[in-house]
Each structure stands twice: as structure tokens, then as C-alpha cells.
Amino acid sequence: MARLEPAADKPRIVLSEYRRWLPNEKSGLKSLAVEFGFNHYHCVSLLQANEYQLLQVEAPRVPADEVRQAVRWRLKDLIDYPMDQATLDVLTLPGEAGNRTNYLYVAVARNDIIRERMTRFIDQSNIALEVIDIAETAQRNLSSRLEQPGRGLAMLSFGLNGGLLTVTRNGELYHARQFDISLRQLQQEQQAELRQSLYERLALELQRSLDNFERQFPNVGIAQLVIAPYTGRDTLINYLRDALYLPVAGYELHDIFDTSLLPSTQVDIEPALLLALGAALREETRA
Numbered sequence: 001m002a003r004l005e006p007a008a009d010k011p012r013i014v015l016s017e018y019r020r021w022l023p024n025e026k027s028g029l030k031s032l033a034v035e036f037g038f039n040h041y042h043c044v045s046l047l048q049a050n051e052y053q054l055l056q057v058e059a060p061r062v063p064a065d066e067v068r069q070a071v072r073w074r075l076k077d078l079i080d081y082p083m084d085q086a087t088l089d090v091l092t093l094p095g096e097a098g099n100r101t102n103y104l105y106v107a108v109a110r111n112d113i114i115r116e117r118m119t120r121f122i123d124q125s126n127i128a129l130e131v132i133d134i135a136e137t138a139q140r141n142l143s144s145r146l147e148q149p150g151r152g153l154a155m156l157s158f159g160l161n162g163g164l165l166t167v168t169r170n171g172e173l174y175h176a177r178q179f180d181i182s183l184r185q186l187q188q189e190q191q192a193e194l195r196q197s198l199y200e201r202l203a204l205e206l207q208r209s210l211d212n213f214e215r216q217f218p219n220v221g222i223a224q225l226v227i228a229p230y231t232g233r234d235t236l237i238n239y240l241r242d243a244l245y246l247p248v249a250g251y252e253l254h255d256i257f258d259t260s261l262l263p264s265t266q267v268d269i270e271p272a273l274l275l276a277l278g279a280a281l282r283e284e285t286r287a
Helices: 026-036 066-076 111-122 135-144 183-188 192-216 233-243 271-280
Strands: 003-004 012-016 043-046 053-058 086-092 105-108 128-133 152-158 163-169 172-180 223-226 248-250
Touching: 003 271, 012 271, 026 223, 043 105, 043 111, 043 271, 053 066, 053 271, 066 086, 066 105, 086 111, 105 111, 111 128, 135 152, 135 163, 152 271, 163 192, 192 223, 192 233, 223 233, 233 248
Parallel strands: 043 128, 152 223, 223 248
Antiparallel strands: 003 012, 053 105, 086 105, 152 163, 163 172
């Protein structure tokens, strides 16, 4: 859970708390809504990685009001369930001079997942749910706060189920890719040889992604790669500085947010909570 309020310089974190409950525990969300007064705010809920797909497709050459219908036809061979059971949204990738082909990102999820989320939040818990969002756009919102004007920024974060690489420029999402290297693997691998192997695999996949990105968007200059906070991050940063051609650095929560209301003891932040903060930036950043 996260809540922000406007401040003079950066958005101020008012609420930042991570809680677990069983997926079928309906009363858990309702009690949180009462405790924190969620019905008084515009709320965003994030889908889990296994609840949706983000697919890149060639943009159909049709009028803007026909794009979604045209995209549906293109997705029918890319998902493993009927299109009439799918909810989708379209995110346009910025066009680049000299590129003859434009692309779209399409977020697609089963209707019953979206319906269940809306029922659980709105009907059962009286939460003012405004948007159902995804990790890639939540991370875009974080990345846009760290960009250099006119330059691209690559951001890498890790969660319990894997890693996420995004590339943004001028607040626009250009690239997103998920990795099967989780935060638990990075933190628990104590044997130097196995940790080295894990880092090598990650560096190789990052280099491939960045090379592919540069071929697709040759005019987007990536200024650096920044890595989200987690305990033990410095060893990975040092490794990637030697392995990649890009400058590599970490970023901290206070680089993006006013953290003056957070407890001084809160050094680490749950990965899911970091994305929740990114989703909370939605209204300040862009729709």
C-alpha cells in the first residue's frame, strides 16, 4: 500500500506499508479500506506478473478509433484463450524518424481476472478503484523522475518472481522486458562461483536487450542504467559497471520522493511496495 501527496519539490510519501494476506481472504482488503480510508482517494491496483501479458505488436494502419479492434485480430494467435475472454489496453510506442514501422504495446488479461479485481475492490471493499495498472507502466513513472532531459534511461528492478527492465525517454515507455532472475536468487546466492554465474547470465541478457533496443530505436540515446534499491545491490552494480558499456548506478527512494514522513529505520523497501509507489505517481506523471 502506498499513498502520496503533493509537496514543493517531490511527491511526499504519506503511506508506505507492505502486508500479506491469503488471496481468498476477502475480509483483509475490506479491513484495510476501513483502516486507511481508501474510499476517499483515487486508487490504483497492480496486476501480478502472472495475471497479464504485455505484447509488442506492429501498429495497424487504421484510424485511431479502430486500433483496439484491429489489435484484437493480431492477438488471437499470441494468447492461449479466446479473444472474447480478453480485456486489453494499448500503449503507443513513440515513433522515431526513419522508422517505417511503428509498434504498440498491448496489455492483455483474462476478463475474469479484471472482473474479480473490480468486484473485490469496488463491490466487496468499497474502494474507489480508478485504474488497474501493470508493473511496466508503474516502473515507467519512477524512471521518468530520474531522466536527463532528452536522454533515455534504462531501469532495472527485482521482485520475488523476477526482474524487470524498462527504457524510457521524456516520460514515454519505449521498452520493457521481464527476466527470470528473482530478488531471492540475488540475495541468497552466497557461493562466489554460483553468484558469478548468475551475474554473467544477467549481464548477457541485459546486453542483448540493450542491443536489440538500439537497433529498433537508434535515435534514443540511453544515458545510463539505474538499479532499484535492494540489500546487497552494490556487488551487482560493480559487476555490471565492468560488464556493460553503459554507466551503471543505483538510485534511492529519496531521489524520487520526499521521504521526510518515513521512519528513519526504514532502510529497505519491498519490491512490490516500490511498484505501488510508482503506480501512485500515475496521476502526477501521466495517464
